[in-house]
Amino acid sequence: MNRKQRRLYFVLLGLLALGAAATLVLTAISDSLVYFYTPSDLVSKQQPEGRRMRIGGLVQEHSVIRDGERVAFVVTDLRHSLPVRYAGVLPDLFREGQGVVVEGRLGADGTFQASEVLAKHDEKYMPKDVADALKKSGQWKPPAPAN
Secondary structure (H helix, E strand, C coil), rough: HHHHHHHHHHHHHHHHHHHHHHHHHHHHHHHHHHHCCCHHHHHHHHCCCCEEEEEEECCCCCHHHHECCCEEEEEECCEEEHHHHHHHHCCCCCCCCEEEEEEEECCCCCEEEEEEEEEECCCCCHHHHHHHHHHCEEEEECCCCCC
């Protein structure tokens, strides 16, 4: 084996190792991505069952049902609604009619099993993703001006 052939083998081996490393990194990144959807997005696009995602919208009025630490409520973008179940302590700012983002998995029965619930910070704040989705759906109501 001459010098040119050895050099070619080393370059090919290096490219193979680089390709394997890139594949591992991309696989790890795609496994940790959590996509954001609105209830309307879930209706229009078929999402794989059991995939981790975030759902954003408003907590529908008169939909919160508490049973100890278990809570069931409905997230809506004012076009479509999605039932959510959560076991745990809700944030202090969680209430009906307010913006919320829930993270978890969509079950086979169409109910979203939340592992985390994120509520807004004050009466003027709404998560950017939720506000953008409401604007896109034409249901955006800008916050009332402060007095």
